[in-house]
Amino acid sequence: MDEIDMRRVCAWAREGGAIACGFFNSVQGHRKADQSLVSQADLEIEQMLRDQISEHYPEHGIVGEEAGSQDSDREWVWCLDPLDGTEAFLCGLPIWAVSIGIFRHKKPYRGVVYLPATDECYWNDAQGAFWNGNPIRVSEKTSLDRTDWIITHSRTHLDYEVTFPGKMRSFGSFAAHFCYVARASTPAALIGYPQLWDIAAGMAILQAAGGVTTMLPDGAVLDPQVLFEHKTSPRPLLASPPALVGDLVRYIKMRQTS
Amino acid sequence: MDEIDMRRVCAWAREGGAIACGFFNSVQGHRKADQSLVSQADLEIEQMLRDQISEHYPEHGIVGEEAGSQDSDREWVWCLDPLDGTEAFLCGLPIWAVSIGIFRHKKPYRGVVYLPATDECYWNDAQGAFWNGNPIRVSEKTSLDRTDWIITHSRTHLDYEVTFPGKMRSFGSFAAHFCYVARASTPAALIGYPQLWDIAAGMAILQAAGGVTTMLPDGAVLDPQVLFEHKTSPRPLLASPPALVGDLVRYIKMRQTS
Numbered sequence: 115m116d117e118i119d120m121r122r123v124c125a126w127a128r129e130g131g132a133i134a135c136g137f138f139n140s141v142q143g144h145r146k147a148d149q150s151l152v153s154q155a156d157l158e159i160e161q162m163l164r165d166q167i168s169e170h171y172p173e174h175g176i177v178g179e180e181a182g183s184q185d186s187d188r189e190w191v192w193c194l195d196p197l198d199g200t201e202a203f204l205c206g207l208p209i210w211a212v213s214i215g216i217f218r219h220k221k222p223y224r225g226v227v228y229l230p231a232t233d234e235c236y237w238n239d240a241q242g243a244f245w246n247g248n249p250i251r252v253s254e255k256t257s258l259d260r261t262d263w264i265i266t267h268s269r270t271h272l273d274y275e276v277t278f279p280g281k282m283r284s285f286g287s288f289a290a291h292f293c294y295v296a297r298a299s300t301p302a303a304l305i306g307y308p309q310l311w312d313i314a315a316g317m318a319i320l321q322a323a324g325g326v327t328t329m330l331p332d333g334a335v336l337d338p339q340v341l342f343e344h345k346t347s348p349r350p351l352l353a354s355p356p357a358l359v360g361d362l363v364r365y366i367k368m369r370q371t372s
Numbered sequence: 373m374d375e376i377d378m379r380r381v382c383a384w385a386r387e388g389g390a391i392a393c394g395f396f397n398s399v400q401g402h403r404k405a406d407q408s409l410v411s412q413a414d415l416e417i418e419q420m421l422r423d424q425i426s427e428h429y430p431e432h433g434i435v436g437e438e439a440g441s442q443d444s445d446r447e448w449v450w451c452l453d454p455l456d457g458t459e460a461f462l463c464g465l466p467i468w469a470v471s472i473g474i475f476r477h478k479k480p481y482r483g484v485v486y487l488p489a490t491d492e493c494y495w496n497d498a499q500g501a502f503w504n505g506n507p508i509r510v511s512e513k514t515s516l517d518r519t520d521w522i523i524t525h526s527r528t529h530l531d532y533e534v535t536f537p538g539k540m541r542s543f544g545s546f547a548a549h550f551c552y553v554a555r556a557s558t559p560a561a562l563i564g565y566p567q568l569w570d571i572a573a574g575m576a577i578l579q580a581a582g583g584v585t586t587m588l589p590d591g592a593v594l595d596p597q598v599l600f601e602h603k604t605s606p607r608p609l610l611a612s613p614p615a616l617v618g619d620l621v622r623y624i625k626m627r628q629t630s
Binding site for chain 2: 231279
């Protein structure tokens with residue numbers, strides 16, 4: 115039996131999504147982006163999640179994007195991104211998420227990523243990784259070629275030299291990018307430099323789906339403890355099946371910056 | 373009074389979307405992409421649209437991605453992309469569209485772009501451009517800076533040198549990319565090399581929202597007649613407000629290919 119009731123955590127993520135939807139599209143895309151409105155949604159969702167976690171798991175620590183850290187040295191630490199993909203949210207685009215990651219001994223253990231605009235819930239438990247109740251698994255591909263498309267991030271044109279011969283797309287939510295790899299919608303993703311809460315849930319789901327989180331330039335496996343210490347990843351991250359790390363490292367080079 | 377009943381055309385697009393949804397996610401992302409399934413959805417939707425157009429507008433020509441051209445020298449020509457963004461569709465991602473463009477004298481006149489996964493309908497009529505019934509308008513920005521994000525296309529890392537200092541994202545549907553510019557979700561898009569039916573509807577909606585379709589490398593306005601002759605655009609296209617064409621041309625250079 116799981117130490118964490120994941121059905122309950124999924125319900126909290128959906129509750130967070132409902133709060134977010136109350137603000138979604140009340141900002142028209144053609145108006146000036148209203149950052150204060152996002153902040154309000156962010157804060158409301160994070161507070162709701164903190165209240166639930168504190169009530170049901172009073173011994174656990176919490177790290178959130180909005181309200182900072184609380185007992186982050188505990189065995190169990192929850193990492194909250196109440197609204198991942200805020201630009202997409204503000205612009206009326208559908209790919210943004212409520213992301214709830216649970217670390218145990220500073221290792222990704224469980225995660226829930228809920229995409230309210232499409233009502234999609236990704237999570238993992240002791241049985242594996244799931245999308246809307248269906249088991250998911252990373253791609254079985256062992257190499258990348260020009261017929262593939264992979265996920266990239268929004269600063270790729272500035273920060274990397276990419277020789278990958280296929281297509282690259284970017285949707286604007288770190289959490290969704292991890293889930294799309296976990297589900298094999300795409301074989302792999304260049305994630306970039308996320309913060310701990312951006313990917314806490316995604317890493318757990320990816321791992322349960324058979325994937326790994328690695329780092330440029332050499333494809334070394336990420337030690338998640340580093341994210342606890344630095345909050346922002348010190349090296350660009352990749353999400354993929356283990357078999358594709360070699361190709362990614364070969365096709366994506368970090369640019370020398372002066 | 374409009375020569376074309378756009379409410380009726382929107383209803384056809386929604387009917388096409390309902391057909392597509394019958395196939396959507398019946399292919400799991402982690403299975404091998406089943407191209408035959410997309411073809412079946414494509415063909416069914418296009419046939420339904422051709423039947424409706426022929427019944428209601430028997431004098432009009434039709435150009436479709438699947439079934440080719442029929443009377444494309446008429447005053448009125450319908451350009452159909454029954455499923456724009458087939459990769460996104462196959463991979464279970466939400467941004468794909470039914471696209472119905474109407475040309476008059478080989479100029480973009482009316483368009484409907486329907487995104488079934490998020491139930492969003494974009495169209496234009498004599499009153500302007502609309503998203504789910506709300507009037508839309510391109511961005512009022514007159515320059516691009518590092519706080520902006522713009523849309524790119526999936527081969528940008530191979531075909532262009534981009535010095536734009538902001539972010540770039542790509543969602544996988546030409547039709548949606550045009551609509552996101554028309555709605556000012558993003559100020560501008562590098563579209564790439566679409567075919568006539570990919571953008572027939574998008575061009576009409578963008579134009580009605582105050583935008584223009586131009587070409588690299590110099591920002592010249594596209595003569596849509598070229599698309600009728602070549603089907604695929606001979607030069608990469610841009611979608612933006614007129615005021616941003618200069619910045620786009622400065623920030624995006626075509627790579628010299630040997």
